[in-house]
Amino acid sequence: MAAQIDYYTFISSPWAYLGSRRFAAMAAKYGARVKITPMAPLMVFEATGGLPLGKRSQQRQDYRFVELERWRSHLGVKLNLRPAGFPVNETLAGKLVVAARDDGGNDAAIALAHAMMQALWAEERNIADPENLEEILNEAGLDPARLFAAADSDTVQAEYERGTRQAIAAGAFGAPFYVVDGEPFWGQDRLDFVERKLAAAK
Secondary structure (H helix, E strand, C coil): CCCEEEEEECCCCHHHHHHHHHHHHHHHHCCCEEEEEECCHHHHHHHHCCCCHHHCCHHHHHHHHHHHHHHHHHHCCCCCCCCCCCCCCCHHHHHHHHHHHHHHCHHHHHHHHHHHHHHHHHCCCCCCCHHHHHHHHHHCCCCHHHHHHHHCCHHHHHHHHHHHHHHHHCCCCCCCEEEECCEEEECHHHHHHHHHHHHHHC
16 A cells, blocks of 8 residues: 655755655655645744754754765755855745645645755745745746735645644654654655655555
8 A cells, every 4th residue: 555654844944955856756656645744943943942053053053064065965966055045934935835735736736845945955046035936836837826825825824834733743843854654754864764664565
């Protein structure tokens, strides 16, 4: 039976960006059913004891750059270590992904989330800027007017918050966070273990 994966993510996470395409290809390879749920970072940090990047110790901030350099080199992924648009308020981007998921399904929403991550981490685009987001939606073949209207609705705002609470209840404290048939995996560096789980379930 096809595995069920809850994919919890921050749209502004470089780690989610590094794992995004690999995860999508892996899920497709094993025929997994994936639901993407964007999380509100501050809600997650407040609930789980995490800190926004700027409030972490200098040692942690410095080591983050070491690991990002290792992983971008290892994976051959274009990634700017200090993109102009980061840190960023990702609320609108997250709500647009929720709207895209509810309007067109998870595949479209996963592709949109990756396009936003790529825009931030590889293309120096500010994903808090509605004009940039409109361009990204157009590039993804989606309807900006419809999705912006949905993202501005109380319904999508409530769903964004509900999804974040669901992620926290599932054990998420950072991104990306994958729950495969009830088993949690934190981080793109755990995708090898995710694949083992998927292979065993096939």
